[in-house]
Amino acid sequence: VANMPGAVPYTSTIALNNATLPYTIQLANKGWKQACKxxxxxxxxxxxxxxKICYKAVSEAFDLPYTNVDTFLD
Known part of the structure; x- marks a missing residue:
């Protein structure tokens, strides 16, 4: 079923919040570099x-140069 989140919007919102909030807190508390480290x-x-594209599949899909993400985390 393609649109299950539309059938239960409140429950879907709570589930999405529960799945993403820990990442949001890490980013807010540490900044993106330290959180990614x-x-x-x-x-x-x-x-x-x-x-700079640091996701290999994206660089390949668009035939653009790839830069390793670790370059930015040092």
């Missing part, structure tokens, strides 16, 4: 930093 999931979620 400490949390692999956040680091893997980065696509673009300072105008």
């Amino acid at each position: 400490d949390n692999k999931e956040l680091k893997l979620g980065l696509n673009v930093v300072k105008g």
